[in-house]
Every structure is written in C-alpha cells, then in structure tokens.
Amino acid sequence: MNTTRIARLLASACVFILGAASTRADEGMWPITEVAKIDLAARGVQVAAKDIFNPEGLGLVNGVVQLTGCTGSFVSDRGLILTNHHCAFGAIQDASTKERDYLALGFLARSLEDEIPARGYTARITESYRDVSAEVLAAVEPSMSPAERTKAVEKKSKEIVAAAEKANPGLRAEVAEMFAGKTYLLFLYTYLKDIRLVYAPPLGIGNFGGEEDNWVWPRHTGDFSFMRAYVGPDGRSADYAPGNMPYRPRVFLKVAAEGVREGDAIMIPGYPGRTFRHMTSHYLRFEEEVRMPAVVAWYDEQIGFMEEMGAADRAVALILAGRIKGLANTTKNYKGKLLGMKRLGLTAKRRAEEAELGTFIAADPKRREAYAGLLDRIGRVYEEQAATASREFLLSNLRSHVVPLAVAHTLVEAAIERGKPDLERESAYMDRNFSQTRTRLLERLKDFHAPTDRRFMRRLLERAGELPAGQRLAALDALFPNGYEPLALDVFMERLFGAARLDTEDAVNAALSMTPEKLAALGDPLLDLARALYPDHLRVREAERARKGALDGLLPLLVEVKRQFLEKSFIPDANSTLRLTFGRIRGYEPRDGVFYKPITTLDGVAEKATGRDPFDAPEALLDLYKKKDFGRFAPEGFKSVPTCVLYDADTTGGNSGSPVLNGRGELVGVNFDRAFEATINDYAWSPDYSRSIAVDIRYVLWVTQKIGQADRLLEEMNITP
C-alpha cells in the first residue's frame, strides 16, 4: 500500500530534486501544467486534453481530490468519494471499539444520518495554478547563508499564499517547489473539511493479506472504502456540523462496471507524494547505507513489540493497529527498495552516470567554469548529513515515536510559535493550519498505550546512551550523570510517566492555548523533557534548512548541465501536487521463468483464505464464491470476479485511492499499491518492473452489493446490480 504520512515525516530531512527523464511513454508523473503537451492518442486515451484539465473550465481532474495523504474521487453528484480502505483506516479505527468493531466487521451507514465524521480528514480539489518562480527567487540574495536562503524562500512563499488566499476567499493556496531552487507554482484549492465514513468492507476484505501481501503481486485485497464530503447549508466549505449537507461536486467520475481487459489503456490522476528519480549517487548511498537500514531495524523492533501486546488483547490491538500498519508499510517498502538497489547496483550505476557527466563537463572550458566541482559539492552536503545521522535519527524518534512525548513536544513548540506574528511561525502553527494541527494532535493522543510508549521511550534512552562522542545529546546526558544504567532508567521512567497528566483531550486542548511560562508552571515531567530537548530540535531544523539551502543553490546547475548532456528535458519529481500518469493493463516477469498475469480473481482469495488473520476472508464471501453468486461482475473469460489489476503506470505513495480510468475517462479501479519490485520506483523507473496495483471496480461493486448489502450506493453511482 502507498501511504505517505509516515514517509513524509521521515523524508522531511531530505529535499526533492530534479525530474525524471521522459524518454518512455509509460514513465512520468505529468504535472497538469504539461497536459497539453501529452500525446494522448498514442497512450490510448480518447478524452481530449481540455476535458482532462481545463484552465478555463472543468475537466475530469475536478472530480479528483487529495484526501489527506491519499487521493480519492467523486463518484456521485452527492459528494460520495471512493478511496482506499487503508486511506479511510484512521476513520474506521476511530469509530471502532472492542464492542463495535467496524474495523473487523466492516461498516455501512444505512442512511446519510448514519455516516460517521472522520475527524482530521480533508479533501482538496485543484482549481488553478500560476508560476511564481520569479517572485520567490527574487527574495534570494547571493550574500545569504544556505539556511538564510531557505528561510527567505519559505517567508516569500508564505506571503504569496497569504495574498492569494486574501484575493480568493474560501480557497486554499499552496506554493509547491517543482524543481528545487528553481521552479515554484502557486496552486489554488477548494478545501473541504467535513468528511464522513460511508462504507468500509470487513478487514478480511479491505486488508486481506495484511502485511504479508502488502507490496506484493498477485494481490487479492479489496482495498476500498466510501466516504462523503459535506459542506455548510450555504454550500461552502465548513468544519463538521450536524446540519451540514452533502457536497455537490461540479464534476464526478462515471463508474464503468464492465471493468478492463489485459492490454487496455489506463490513465491515473492523483496526488503522488515524493519521488527521487534524479537524485545523485550521494543521496542514494545515504539512503541505502545509513537511513533506510536504521529505520528498518528500529521499526521492526517496534512492530514486534506491538504485535505481542496486541496478540493478548483485542482492545489493545485496536489501539495499536494504525501504528503497526504505518510502520510495517514503511519497513516493507524499504526492504523492497534495499533489495532492488542491491539487485540493480543502483548507486554504482548512478555514480557511473555522474562520472560520464563529469567527463562531459571537463571536456569544455565554459562548462568547466560553470559546473566543475558541482557533484563534489553536492556530495559534501550528504557527507555532513551522514556524520550527524545517528543523533538526528534519535531526536526525530524522541519527537515522534513516543506518543506522550510527541504531544508534549507539540505543546512546547505551539506555545513558542503561537507567540510570534503569524507569518513568522512554523507552518503548522500559522492560523490557517493550526486547527488541523490541533485535530491531528488530538488524534495522535488516541495512539497512546502506556506499556508500548514506555517501552519505546526506554529503548530510545538506552540508544541515547550508546551515541558516539560528538553526537551525544547533552540534555539527556545531564539527566543521567552516572550513565544510562538500568536502575537510573527505571527511576527516570517512573517519574516521567508517573506524574504526567496531559493524556486527555481536555488537558491537551487547554495546554494548546498556554504561554510558554504557563506551560512550564504545570511542572509536567514530559513537558519538562520536551523543553530540555527543544534546543536540539531547533539545531536540527537549522541544519536541515542549511542543507536544503545548499542543495537549492547547486541542483539548478545540475539540471542545467544534465539537460545539455542528455539533450532532453525533464519533468519534475512528485511533490504532492496533481499529476497524471498513463499505462496499460500489463503483467510482468518478476524473475526468470515466472510471469505475473495482470488480473487476479476471487479464485485467489479462496486459495489464500486460511480463516486466520491476515487471510481471514469472511465466511459470507467464501459462501458466495462457492455458490458462484457473482452477479454481473464475473465477465466473459473469467471464472469468477476479478479482484485486482496491474498496470505499468507511474505511481508512488499519495497515489493511494487514485481512480484508475479507462481510455474514455471512466473509473475502472482504485489504485492502492505497487509490486514489490516496484518499490524501487521512487529512485529509478523500470519498464520491466514498475507496476502498480488497483482494486478492480468489479470487486468494489460486487463486495459493496453482496457483502455490504449497500444497494443504495450502487444506485447512487447509477449502477444497475
């Protein structure tokens, strides 16, 4: 599955750079700025460019939303959104209790009134864009230090956003960096804030195969759910209120119940998160040797512990489900990437390409003058990052992987930041974002599980004790003057968790409006620890800005010289803005002698079903299978209902929930994952291995009708069962 939330947190220290070479028809996440340049007919698409995206009017993409870290699409005129089960997961988990286990059993709202608010969920629709590169870059002066440069770009971007939102009341603005240090676009979005849960299949369908099948083809997961966007009675975006009405989208997608066949052309609009296709070998080496192995080891440890906790108690399992899912998704993705990088010798290959580029630069005096030493300078940025990676990794985990300390950190920071003028604050604490920050914080609180968070805190302290000289965390060392001995840790942990009080929504809400002084006066030991660590966090942030500033000065030169060398233009890496990608329903050969077919069926669900998690397909489903009760959803040539489809379009995290459209622009599937061999996708594209996975619309409809008994949704989508 492709979720970006976790990935984003982790990637925050890295910058995104450069575009992917658009040499192949299949590669490329095209920005909507480029839609007119795409040869749609050659890609099997019959829809005209202006009917996909129309700067002067409406196009298909107006029916597509960015749904928090995912994508979704409107499939009715009443704001019904089709997305992935794993995208709605947080909302389903929130609504579930041990007694009312919607996660395990599935959920159907019998009527609009029963639809459950999904707190923290938002939906954005791209309305327009404008190039603001000149304006942004005018703020940068040659005399600036790298960190100052980053801050200047950030400040200017905030000003542009503020002006745009003032000029377009009700819309939301974002400045997106397309090419690092070089190109910036201002996007305007419709921004919906009342999203509700409508239908989710049982976990044994929506997450069938669980972590075992995650990032795996052939797949048999019914990874879909329905949500709905609501607006105020005046039709304008509003926070949740009981009197809100279903949103009336200006465009919604037609659902094509007949689905696809092997070889069919498809097109996917969506909001892919991040790719790193043209990063230098230095970045790849850092990822391969430093960051990813550290993440995998620590996440696997956390997952192991949480699984033990959950195995003993279903209520605890429900609390920890989301945390496990997020970590497991990342660690398996990284394992796939590490394997792929090793198999392809990716870093060495990139290094060889850079050596050729170096030769090209050296061969011409003018080029020498402009670009000599460029790659070495980029390399040094990563060398510096590697030198402090252990310390930064530990700090980042202290900030985010122990729930009560993460809450305390946000409270400490909020108190400081909220005291500044709005435009000078860190983005999360600006007035326009603070309500969402508050909601996320309260959501985060629900993840708290004392034995788990105590265990993780203790392990992080132990690791702090093992940091090498020069990377030590003085704030922690001061707490353990005689070393991080077990007894000292016991005493400290008892004090830290024993007296802490900020574990209720009321307490956290109250603390969110306190000044730093008032907060300090609470004497909460977790707040005290967060405050003691805060200067270290600030230093890391400054270092990150310095690295980004340095790269922003270097990477535009790299793009420039690579364009000359390769004699082609690039399209920018994914950056959570609206993109389009194209492909065909197509299998692949994962290894010698094996061919993966591009469409799976219910036969495979029955084959894999064990009755036990993660292959615990519901009895009702297996009964229908045995009875061959497939309705109209097992088309000619199939022995049962198609479940998932595979295609060679170019997707990444954030594309989860993206509609898969046929050549006529009709919805035939919901994108939710990539094949294991395609996790490497974020770094390098391969026509042989890059394959993404959708749940087949025929499975969506069959499950919704036969398992969910949700005929009202089929009717709403104009599907005759």
Next chain:
Amino acid sequence: MNTTRIARLLASACVFILGAASTRADEGMWPITEVAKIDLAARGVQVAAKDIFNPEGLGLVNGVVQLTGCTGSFVSDRGLILTNHHCAFGAIQDASTKERDYLALGFLARSLEDEIPARGYTARITESYRDVSAEVLAAVEPSMSPAERTKAVEKKSKEIVAAAEKANPGLRAEVAEMFAGKTYLLFLYTYLKDIRLVYAPPLGIGNFGGEEDNWVWPRHTGDFSFMRAYVGPDGRSADYAPGNMPYRPRVFLKVAAEGVREGDAIMIPGYPGRTFRHMTSHYLRFEEEVRMPAVVAWYDEQIGFMEEMGAADRAVALILAGRIKGLANTTKNYKGKLLGMKRLGLTAKRRAEEAELGTFIAADPKRREAYAGLLDRIGRVYEEQAATASREFLLSNLRSHVVPLAVAHTLVEAAIERGKPDLERESAYMDRNFSQTRTRLLERLKDFHAPTDRRFMRRLLERAGELPAGQRLAALDALFPNGYEPLALDVFMERLFGAARLDTEDAVNAALSMTPEKLAALGDPLLDLARALYPDHLRVREAERARKGALDGLLPLLVEVKRQFLEKSFIPDANSTLRLTFGRIRGYEPRDGVFYKPITTLDGVAEKATGRDPFDAPEALLDLYKKKDFGRFAPEGFKSVPTCVLYDADTTGGNSGSPVLNGRGELVGVNFDRAFEATINDYAWSPDYSRSIAVDIRYVLWVTQKIGQADRLLEEMNITP
C-alpha cells in the same frame, strides 16, 4: 530431487497397492507390458512401439539403466551413462577430501584411466519379463495366517528367481508385485557392477539452489553427471578390477543438442520407485496424521544439528553432506505433500469416494456378499499400525539413524541369517545379494561421525523414555532401571561408544563372516545393544508381514469392485520396474495470477547467484554469462542458454536421471525433480499441478564443454561443439 533410497527404508512398513486410473493421456506410468496398447501418435511420439520395447529384439529402453536408486541412460557406444548429479552424489562425495574437494569444485577424468570407481553403484538393464502370478499365488493357502501368507509369497518368489537365474546364467532375476496380492511379474536384467565417475560439475552448478530450490520451479540446477559402466575383458559383468573395459551397450541414446520448445511432446523411460495413487483413505490418514509429521520433526532436528556441525568444519561437512541431503530431500517432500493434502482435502475426498463405493456395494446383494465390510477391514489394518507406530518408528530409527548401531544391527543379523539355508534367508543376506549388502555396509561406515551419532543415539534414548505404556521397549527399559535420567544416559553413552571397536572396514569385514557366538564373544557394547534389540525388530518384521498379508487378501477385492464401479481398468502403481510416461513441455499456474513458464535460462542463474551456498554459481560460469559465450547452446528465441525444462509427464522418485526423449526418441533432458505442488503426485495425480523437471540437454552440453572443458565427452556423444 527424487531419490528413493531413504524413502524406501521408510516405506518398508507400507505396502504398495492398486493402480492409477488411466483416464488422462498424461497420467500413468505404463509398464512395458502395456507398450503395445499405448496410442503413441496421440501422444506426439513418432517412434513405433516395437522400437521402444521389443520382446523379440532391441528397443530404446535397452539404452536405459536402473542406476542404484535412480535411472540413467547410455549416451555412447562405450558405456557412458548420463544421470543426475544427485544420483552420482555418493560417488563424488566418496572421492572427495578436504584437500581434493570434487564435490565443491567438480571432477573431470581426463582419460579412461582417471575415471574413479563408484563403489556400491550398479546398473541394471531390463531384458525381458514373464507373468508368474499363477505360480506365486499357488503357494498361498486359505488356511494361512496373514503373516504366513506373506512368507509363502516371499519364498515362492525366491524359488522362481533362483530357477530363472540358473536358467539364464549372467542375468539377474526379480519378481515384482504389480497389483498387491494379485499380479506378479518376473523380470530378467543385465546387471553391471563396475560403475565409475567420469564428469561431475561443481556443486554450485550440480546442486545450485540446494535445499532452498529443491522441489521448486522455476529451477536453475545443472543436476547432471556422467558415469561409465565397465565389464570384464571377456565383455561380461564383473566386479571392479583395474583391467576391466568400458561396457559396449547394445543400444545407446542419441543426444539431440537442439533441445526442445514449449509444447513439444516428450517421453520418459525410467524406474519410478513407489506411488500410492489408489490407496484408501485409511492409508492417507495414517501418512498425514501419524507417519509424515513424525518423520518431518525428527529429520529436521537431525538436519539442524548436522548443519551446525558442518558449519564449523568443512571436513565434517563433507562427511555429513550425504546424510543431510537425504533427510532434507525427504522432509521437504513430505512438507509439500502435507501442504498439498491439506489444500486439496485429499483424505476427506478419498473418504467421500469410498462412501460412494460403499453405496455401490450395498446396492446389490451379490456385491454385498462379496465386498461388504471390505473397506472397514482395510481400515483396521491401519488402525493397528497406528497403535504401535511410535514404538516402530523409534525402533526403525535405532536400526538405521545411528551409524555404528546400524552397522552392529546388520552384523548381528548377518551372523544369524548367514547360518540358514540360502533360500530361507532375508533377501539382503542371500548369496546373490550379500556382496552388495557388504559394500553398502562399508559405505555406510563412512557416514560415521562420532559427535553426530552420539547425539542422535542419546536423543533416541530420551524418546524411548517417553514412549507410552504398552509401547515401551523392554530391552532398553532394562538398561535404565531407575529411568532415563541424564546421568544414567551419560554413563551408558560413554560405555556404548567408548569401548566400541567396529569402526574400520577391516573390523567390519571380519565380523561379517563370524557366527553369532563368535560375534557375541567380541563383547562389543554396540553389538550387545543390537543383539538385545533384535527380538523387537523381529517382532516388527512379523507384524509388517501380517499387515501385508492382510492387505494382500483384501486389496485384490478392492481393485475388483472399483473396476466394476468406475468401469475402467487401472495400471499398477510404480514399483521400481521399468515404466514409460508421456507428456508435453508445459508450464502451469501454481496459484491465481501466476504462470510458470516451462523453460528457464541462464538469466535466472545470474539472478539467483549470491556467491554464497546454495546459490554459489562458479565465477567462471558468471563470466561466460556476462560475455554471452553460449556457443551453439542458446537457440533462436532464447537470450541465453536454457537451463531446465518442465513437463506434465508422470514421474516419481527413482525417475531421477531418466532421459527425457523427444518425439523421435532422442535425448533432450535429464529428469531430476518435481515441482513443489507435484510432491502430492505420489498420492493423487493432477493435470493442473503434476509437473516434473529436467535439466535441459543444452545446459548439460554447455556446462560440460565450457565449464568442464570436457570436449572428449561431447565428441564421444557425437556432438559438434
């Protein structure tokens, strides 16, 4: 891989029964008695039946040999035999030392003089057969007890064999039971006893993938070796002597260097060991619930220990290699079978078929009279077997899994048996077999590794202490009057191994000709233990004969009524006699969404190669691959050399080394394994899953030429490189 030696030891308690229904063109291991009835043209075979097997003259099968537990084929007029690497494994292991590691590095005899005698290896060529059912069954009288019945059949068979060998000097005779209790054939064989090792590729080719890839498709193992049969200067079968000459076979197979393509017809002659296709549900249940799980657990324990031992010391690894390989082969096969039985619900399915048969029997008074209660009576035989299974399993392991005790057991038994008239002895001790028994015993001695055998002995004693009341081994209990306490075991083990002396070839050879009294006078503690356990072994043998006698009385009735019910005839289960099977080069779908192609290539070797065991392809091979130095062995349509091929012919253990012939009867591959889904093959045939695996002749020739530098062998086979 398919070896039968271990399987035979284990299966010795079971009887083979019934034939497989010949409803499908692909199913069936046809006895040569049936060759004339096969529709060869429909199977894509252009060779006439009489050119395959000709009772009055010569056919292709005269070029095929039973090579100890495997099959092989003559591929030159000088007795060159092509078989599997795993069939020649014992010979290669014997010839290897830590300093001269032919197992790891491969072996090539530069000339005839350098070919290494493979002690214990024999080659048999089927010359003719005759039905002796009437003669054998005339020895059975209704008044006999089941055990007496078995003994009468055994005795009569020995007499027939003795008469046949007397009448045909130089040939070897065997009576084979085709349908249990019903049909018996006398086969006459040419019997060659001087077999030598000619060429074996390095382990990283011949056993590439090791246990990990064993029973797995797609496969990339170069599982082949060349051996050669020698005869006395007079051209007659002879024991090894330096002056022996290469055997001149009357028929040898043409090697077709061009290989096969997907869909091509193939035909496989060979000596499949045992199948159990039409056994009753009682047998399947015993296998599934009692025997196989016990074997898997105990073998896995042994393998784990031996791998630890070998990891520390390559010399020890060489000693234990064969034992590990044998056990691992069985345990993985059983795991595949257990999985397949569970997946197919095989036992329940068989029970349902039997219920239908029961209804058929009940529906007619005559049938009721003849067959009522038949299935229940068969069931009771297995119930009795299950009741004493733990005890018998332990005894059988004491007899065979602790090398010095196994040697002692044979010595004790030999002394007793050799004192009887020849025809009254157990088969292994008859004059005609005793020399081979001696050789095997001396070979077995080489497996001895004190720390390993002591460990296994101790574990078996511990398990003897855990036997339930009623199944106890009194002979052992008497040795531990105060229970099997650790200290008592220590003392006993020290005495058992400390004073034992029968660990040299000379000592064992000498002991083999002693009387029971002389042997007893040696006072060897291992011999004493073997003697104490001997009466228990005799009781087990008696019980086995009683069970076989009971089934022999019942199973012919079952065959009879099944023929009436199903209205079809059966062909007998495999029984190590010459069979023919047919099929096509054909992939399969192991699970939904996956298609396995039927021909793999060197690409896959490079993909799998890790440089470490078991994927340690030689550098030389990978270099040739990189240079695309494929000679003439990468035909059109292939990017590199084909390595292995897959087909839907019907094979089992014992077919290892069988030649795979094209429709013209030319050799295109060497059969060596089945796909994991096809391990269930021994119990049930499936056109969807039953697939066998050969090393492709193109890989054989390419490796022999390019890695082995053995141009002389290619010339000998009339192959132009």
